[in-house]
Amino acid sequence: MTLTPPMRSLALLLALLLLTACSSEEPQHRERFYAMGTLVEVSILGQPERTASEAADRVRRLLEDYQARWHPAGDGELGRINRALAAGESGPPASDELLDLLAEGRELESLTGGLFSPAIGKLIRLWGLEGDGSEGRVPEETALEDWLADRPTLAALRQEDGRLASDNRQLQLNLGGYAKGHSIGKAIEHLREQGISRAVVNVGGDLVTLGQPRDRRWRIGIRHPHQEGIIASLEIGSGTAVFTSGDYERDFEHEGERYHHILDPRTGRPARGLSAATVVHDDPVRADAASTALMLAGPEDWPATARRLGVTRVMLVEPDGRIHLTDSMAALLQVEQDPEAGVQRWPDP
Amino acid sequence: MAAPRYRPLQSDRDDLRIATLAALALAIHVAEAALPSPLPGVKPGLANIITVTACWLYGWRVAAWITVLRIVAGGILVGTLLSPTFFLSLAGGLGALGGLAMARALPGTGPVGYSLLAALAHMVAQFTAAWWLFIPHPGLWLLLPPLMTAAIVFGVLNGIMAQAMIRELGSQPARDGHEAT
Amino acid sequence: MTWTDRLLLIAAVAGVAALYPWLWGERGGEAEAVRIWAGEEEYARYPLDQPRRVEVPGPLGTTVVEIAEGGARVIADPGPRQICVRAGRLDTPGDQALCLPNRVTVEIIGADPRYDSIHY
Numbered sequence: 001m002t003l004t005p006p007m008r009s010l011a012l013l014l015a016l017l018l019l020t021a022c023s024s025e026e027p028q029h030r031e032r033f034y035a036m037g038t039l040v041e042v043s044i045l046g047q048p049e050r051t052a053s054e055a056a057d058r059v060r061r062l063l064e065d066y067q068a069r070w071h072p073a074g075d076g077e078l079g080r081i082n083r084a085l086a087a088g089e090s091g092p093p094a095s096d097e098l099l100d101l102l103a104e105g106r107e108l109e110s111l112t113g114g115l116f117s118p119a120i121g122k123l124i125r126l127w128g129l130e131g132d133g134s135e136g137r138v139p140e141e142t143a144l145e146d147w148l149a150d151r152p153t154l155a156a157l158r159q160e161d162g163r164l165a166s167d168n169r170q171l172q173l174n175l176g177g178y179a180k181g182h183s184i185g186k187a188i189e190h191l192r193e194q195g196i197s198r199a200v201v202n203v204g205g206d207l208v209t210l211g212q213p214r215d216r217r218w219r220i221g222i223r224h225p226h227q228e229g230i231i232a233s234l235e236i237g238s239g240t241a242v243f244t245s246g247d248y249e250r251d252f253e254h255e256g257e258r259y260h261h262i263l264d265p266r267t268g269r270p271a272r273g274l275s276a277a278t279v280v281h282d283d284p285v286r287a288d289a290a291s292t293a294l295m296l297a298g299p300e301d302w303p304a305t306a307r308r309l310g311v312t313r314v315m316l317v318e319p320d321g322r323i324h325l326t327d328s329m330a331a332l333l334q335v336e337q338d339p340e341a342g343v344q345r346w347p348d349p
Numbered sequence: 350m351a352a353p354r355y356r357p358l359q360s361d362r363d364d365l366r367i368a369t370l371a372a373l374a375l376a377i378h379v380a381e382a383a384l385p386s387p388l389p390g391v392k393p394g395l396a397n398i399i400t401v402t403a404c405w406l407y408g409w410r411v412a413a414w415i416t417v418l419r420i421v422a423g424g425i426l427v428g429t430l431l432s433p434t435f436f437l438s439l440a441g442g443l444g445a446l447g448g449l450a451m452a453r454a455l456p457g458t459g460p461v462g463y464s465l466l467a468a469l470a471h472m473v474a475q476f477t478a479a480w481w482l483f484i485p486h487p488g489l490w491l492l493l494p495p496l497m498t499a500a501i502v503f504g505v506l507n508g509i510m511a512q513a514m515i516r517e518l519g520s521q522p523a524r525d526g527h528e529a530t
Numbered sequence: 531m532t533w534t535d536r537l538l539l540i541a542a543v544a545g546v547a548a549l550y551p552w553l554w555g556e557r558g559g560e561a562e563a564v565r566i567w568a569g570e571e572e573y574a575r576y577p578l579d580q581p582r583r584v585e586v587p588g589p590l591g592t593t594v595v596e597i598a599e600g601g602a603r604v605i606a607d608p609g610p611r612q613i614c615v616r617a618g619r620l621d622t623p624g625d626q627a628l629c630l631p632n633r634v635t636v637e638i639i640g641a642d643p644r645y646d647s648i649h650y
Contacts, residue, residue, distance in 0.1 A: 028646075032635065033570050039628055039635065043647060134610075205650035213646075221625060221645035225611075228618025230625060233645065242649050248611070278649075457534035465538055494549040501542050508535075 026198070026214065031056030035063045036180065037132050038204030044191070045198035045213060055194050059187045059201060066183040070098070072121050072130055072174045081164055082121060082172050090165040099162065101175065101182055101285075106154045108178070108289045111308045116293040119152045120265050121172030129261040130174070133250025136259060144268045146170075151265060181243060181288030184208045188284075205244065208284045212238040222333075224276065224317060231323075232315070232335050234280070241284035245291040246276035246317075262295045273298035273318070280313035280329065287311070299324075306349035314349070366407055371418040374399035378423045393503045394468065397445060401464045401511040404449045406518060412449055416442045433483055437475050444474025460515055461508030468504025472496050559642030561621050564602040566595060567635040575639075578602065578621075588632030595636055608632055624648070 029052035031042045042059050044052040069076035077098060081091035094102075105118040124130055126139040126147065152171035157164055175182075180203060187201050188210045198211040200218060209218050220234040225248045234242065247270070250261035262271045277294035281287040290311045297305040299318060306314055306326075313332065316324040322341035325333065328348050335343055378396040396419060404412035420442045424430035429438075448470030452463040476496060480489055531539075566573045568586050576582055582597040591608030601621035604614040609631035617627035623640030626648050 032567060034633065039630060041647065200647045202647045202649075205648070207647055207649055218646045219624075219644060221622075221648045223617065223648055223650040225613045225650060226616065228616060230622070230645075230648075234649070244649065248613070251611075455534055455538075457532050458538070459532035459535045461531050462535035462538050465535070465542060469542060490553050494546065494553055497546040497549060501539070501546060504542075505539065 029053065029056075031060075033060050035060055036067050036183070036203055040204070041200075041202040042187075043200045043202070044196055045211075047196060052196075055191055055196055055199075058190060058194070062187050062190060063183055063203065066179065066186075069095075070175050070179055072172065072176075073125075078173060078175065085164065085166055085171055085173070086169060088167075088169055090160065090163045093162045094164055096162075099159065101179070102154065102157070102164075102173075104285060105175075105178065108293075108309075109154050112289075112293040112297075112305055113308075114153055114265055115296040115305065116177055116289050117153055117265050118173055118175050118177060119154045119157065119171050120263060121174035122152070122170050123147055123263055123265070123268060124174050124176070124261070125172065127259070127261075127263065128252075129250055129263070133252055133261055136250065136252030136254075136261075138254050138259065148268050153265075177292045178285050178289040180204075180206060181241065181284035181286070184241070185284040206242065206288065208241040209236060209238055222278070222315075226275070227321070227337070230336050231317075231339075232333050232337075234333050236280065236332060239282055240280060241282065241287040242278065242280050243284070243287040243291045244276055244278040245295045247271075247295075247319075248275075262292060264296050271296045271298065273300075274302075274316055275319045276317040277302070278315040278317075279311050280332065281311050290314075303346065303349040312348040314346075363407065363411055366403070367411055367414045367418070370399050370403050370411075371415045371422070374415055374419040375422050375426070378419055379426050382423070382427050394471070394507060395510075397464065397467060397471070398507045398511045398514060400445065401449070401460055401467060401508065402514045402518065404453070405460050405463060405511070405515055409446070409450055409453060413446050416446055436482060437478055440478035441471040441475040445471040447474070459508075460512040461505060464508030464511055465501065465504040468500040468507065469497065472500035559623055559640045559644075561600060561623050561638045562640045563638075564595070564597055564620070565637050565639050567637075569633045573634075578638075586632075586634045588629070588634050590632045593629050593632050593634040602636060602638065603627075604629060604634075604636055607634070 026046040029044045029047060029049055031053060033040055040060070040063060042056040044055060068074060070078045072082055073079050077092070077095060081094060084091035102118065109117050126143055128135040128137040147170055150168055150170040152168045156166050156168040156171055158166060184201050184203055184206065185208060188208050191199050191210055196210065198213060200207055200209050212218055217235045217237050220236060220242060221230040222232045222234060224231045236242065245262055247260040247262065251258055260270045263269065264271045274295050277291045279287045279290040279294065281290065286309065290306065290309045293305050293309065294302045294314065294316065302316065312326055312328040314326045315329050315333065318341065320341045321339035323335065323339055323343045324346060325343060326346050326348050330345060374396040377399065381392060381395055400412050400416055403415050420438050424435045424438070429435045445467040448466035449463055452458045452466045476493055561578055563575055563577050565575045566584060566586055568588060573586055574584060576584065576597055578597060578600045584595045584597065586593045586595060593604060594606040596603055596605045601619045603619045604617065604627050607614050607629045609629050614627040614629035614636070620627055620636065620638050622644045623638050624643030624645030626635060626637035628635050
């Protein structure tokens with residue numbers, strides 16, 4: 001049967017349909033594994049399965065390595081340094097990477113007026129929040145007061161020949177506020193060095209992109225753990241980080257009250273006022289630190305903190321569900337579920 | 350021995366009209382089928398000018414006959430009888446007739462309205478037939494907006510041409526399928 | 531063109547104009563199946579057209595996933611915070627619910643996912 005003209009056009013129609021329906025998507029390879037105490041998802045576009053799989057494996061080892069090295073009480077370099085600091089001694093030589101990260105931490109601490117501080121490891125330990133939060137507890141009032149009296153900051157950390165020391169015995173390092181940003185940033189760099197050009201590394205929900213799909217931007221769905229469904233969808237390009245700090249990540253209940261892991265160095269207690277703070281920024285470390293700092297700044301003072309940190313794409317969620325969006329964030333984001341408490345727009349800080 | 354009784358076939362006025370107009374519509378349809386089109390379904394549908402004119406002047410029944418005759422005869426002539434395109438054509442034709450019925454039911458519709466409703470219904474019916482019978486693929490839906498846009502454009506254009514034809518043939522609309530004047 | 535004709539034309543144009551964002555919008559494809567992960571391995575994959583209840587074993591116990599009416603939801607999980615249960619119904623390709631303590635993940639897959647990654 002030859003293709004008569006009408007059959008030919010029908011065949012052409014089918015071909016066109018198949019083309020449009022395929023939407024020229026590249027093969028996407030997704031690897032999932034558990035690391036850094038959470039679910040990690042590495043999505044790599046346009047690579048053969050073997051390459052993608054090996055690349056994801058290397059990311060896994062990189063993240064596990066950071067987890068071991070920088071656990072505040074483990075056997076890695078940070079654990080050893082912390083134990084030395086607690087004993088009032090000089091720690092073993094710290095790696096250049098750690099020293100650089102601490103230098104960045106000093107800058108962040110200064111920009112946020114101390115809201116963000118990697119020096120509050122002791123406080124975190126008092127609340128039992130060093131691990132996954134399953135051992136959370138309300139500390140003794142006297143222990144809290146002692147800590148607040150000597151409230152340590154990175155300014156009290158001395159560096160001599162690459163060794164860290166401090167006169168403040170309450171000073172313990174905990175990099176939780178920005179180490180994830182640093183690790184994911186390194187993982188992305190690593191992927192790029194391996195020749196991967198389009199990928200997303202998602203660690204427990206916080207993610208950083210590398211490149212972008214051929215004819216569109218990345219489409220990210222934002223879920224809020226308290227709510228059913230996707231609350232907003234985000235479109236971001238290459239080299240962009242999305243980080244959220246929330247009151248639901250490591251939380252516990254005690255005598256009817258809920259406590260979470262974002263501790264305010266000024267009060268020694270969990271931050272109040274905001275349920276979540278989401279920051280989009282090109283620098284993952286900045287995004288990670290800023291999300292923590294904004295949670296601490298609260299619904300009144302966050303614009304000033306955001307401005308000092310140079311972040312403009314911000315979304316905040318209050319406990320009643322009310323959403324706050326900066327103009328730059330609103331340009332990327334589509335609210336999928338309008339909250340009863342409403343959405344408030346803010347000019348960029 | 351009684352002579353066998355034959356009943357002579359009497360063509361009434363409507364039969365003549367149907368025959369003439371169906372032949373005209375058929376000629377236009379075949380000619381149009383020879384023209385290339387970017388996609389099947391996106392055709393000006395010039396034969397519909399005849400259908401709309403006939404419906405306006407002589408009633409829905411006449412238009413229905415013309416449509417069916419045109420589709421079947423067209424299928425035979427173009428060589429697509431009982432092929433997928435034929436069924437799509439049939440669906441489209443039936444849809445157009447539905448649209449014409451709607452147009453007649455609405456007060457104050459002119460030939461352009463007739464043509465517009467016929468074209469829209471034609472496209473919807475054809476699309477539905479394509480979806481059900483041949484291509485239940487989600488990608489098909491992507492074609493619907495441009496197809497419907499083409500239906501509006503050609504519906505209006507054909508309606509304007511039908512209006513001109515009606516002016517030529519006698520402008521009073523039909524009542525109950527009988528000739529006016 | 532009569533007045534009725536004009537009205538019909540306006541209605542037609544408005545209606546067809548609405549078709550564009552509706553059908554051409556970035557809706558992603560249809561949800562085709564649900565993929566359930568236990569730990570780092572795929573545990574099961576099911577189409578969404580048949581109602582089903584799936585029990586997924588994990589280190590803390592059993593997570594129960596219910597498939598019905600073109601979607602899936604986690605109806606029971608041994609985790610302390612019940613986040614994946616509160617996630618509600620999943621029916622968009624690319625969406626997921628995570629029961630991290632029990633190491634169970636439920637994701638919706640389809641030919642053209644709406645989301646490349648889920649941020650939470």
